[in-house]
Amino acid sequence: MNHETRLYLAAHPFAYPLMRLLARLGPVVRVPGLGVVVNDAATARRVLMDQRFRKDGPGSPGDLWTPVLGPSVLLNMEGEAHAALRAKLAPLFTPASVAALVSDVLAGPLKDLEVRLAAGERVDLVDTMRLMAGAVICRVIGLGEVPEERARALFADGERVVSMVSLRTRGLNPRQVAVAREVLDGIGDIASAAYLAGDPATVMGRMSELGLSEAEARGAAGAFFLTGTETVATFVPRLIALMHDHGAQDADLDRAIEDAMRVTTPTPVMLRSVSVATKVGNIDVRPGDRVVIVTHNCARAYGPFDPSMKHPTELRRLWFGAGPHFCIGYPLALAEIRAVARVLLDHRVRVVGRRAARGVLIPTYSELWVRK
Numbered sequence: 355m356n357h358e359t360r361l362y363l364a365a366h367p368f369a370y371p372l373m374r375l376l377a378r379l380g381p382v383v384r385v386p387g388l389g390v391v392v393n394d395a396a397t398a399r400r401v402l403m404d405q406r407f408r409k410d411g412p413g414s415p416g417d418l419w420t421p422v423l424g425p426s427v428l429l430n431m432e433g434e435a436h437a438a439l440r441a442k443l444a445p446l447f448t449p450a451s452v453a454a455l456v457s458d459v460l461a462g463p464l465k466d467l468e469v470r471l472a473a474g475e476r477v478d479l480v481d482t483m484r485l486m487a488g489a490v491i492c493r494v495i496g497l498g499e500v501p502e503e504r505a506r507a508l509f510a511d512g513e514r515v516v517s518m519v520s521l522r523t524r525g526l527n528p529r530q531v532a533v534a535r536e537v538l539d540g541i542g543d544i545a546s547a548a549y550l551a552g553d554p555a556t557v558m559g560r561m562s563e564l565g566l567s568e569a570e571a572r573g574a575a576g577a578f579f580l581t582g583t584e585t586v587a588t589f590v591p592r593l594i595a596l597m598h599d600h601g602a603q604d605a606d607l608d609r610a611i612e613d614a615m616r617v618t619t620p621t622p623v624m625l626r627s628v629s630v631a632t633k634v635g636n637i638d639v640r641p642g643d644r645v646v647i648v649t650h651n652c653a654r655a656y657g658p659f660d661p662s663m664k665h666p667t668e669l670r671r672l673w674f675g676a677g678p679h680f681c682i683g684y685p686l687a688l689a690e691i692r693a694v695a696r697v698l699l700d701h702r703v704r705v706v707g708r709r710a711a712r713g714v715l716i717p718t719y720s721e722l723w724v725r726k
Contacts, residue, residue: 361717377651382635387646393651396668402676411627413644452686471701487587495575496548496558545575570669588718605661622650
């Protein structure tokens, strides 16, 4: 059994074997009590590109996040309102903008990492990434430069909310909603203060400058907080472990990142709600039906980690979505990943210890120790 499979089994000991079993049942299969399950990349992409499959209907992500974030964030919007909000936010996530932000925020932490590696220290990459991802999201929501303790605490808050969700979760119960609102109201208050200050050097200040309302800025901050921290923090240790385990430290970094994302699948499952009677593959679906895209099955059908593999069109970055809902924060995530991975690979780190995390939504390591 490889390390990636161990991570999934540690995180989802019952759901993961079921998920892999579903892959054997065909490209599209109706599962009573679950929905119409998609295991094929080409079919998944067609669903994600089709406006008849929505994020705001029954059984969709809206059921999870609308009670917490409200109805007007990119995670649960459709149509013209979604397109308009996305257009307002897009200038904040150009490659140049995010590269400058990451370079500024991570200059100190990356220098510290270089010094520790050069000295031959053992470094827990999981803890390191919590700090770095926390620092970046602090800057995005409007906190500016913060001490390490604050960055780690903010990351822990996000982890507390995301850990309420499993692969089987359809909605949050009232207690979970209350806890999530408490955390996200605090994030919203920070974002509002930065928005009202209006400093164009900050992300929230630029939102004001770009014409977003205060409510839109608060919602965006909450959505970025939920989706942007754990994705990066969990991925970098898995990327370095994959490159180490496959002897691929000299592979092209961008190709290695792309294929490691395929193997790790940052979003292992995506949900959509059917709004108009149609077909998914050869299966008839009706309004209100739930479509479960098992992104992990779609991606893993193309084999084990291989940085030399060219991804076919239907697969390309499917784990970040497709069409109007392709992840707007992808350039920021990629900039963070590149910045940290370059330092680690420049120092030719090797994995000297690891432990899988349990009870998490995104499979990851609880510890991954590296040394030059």
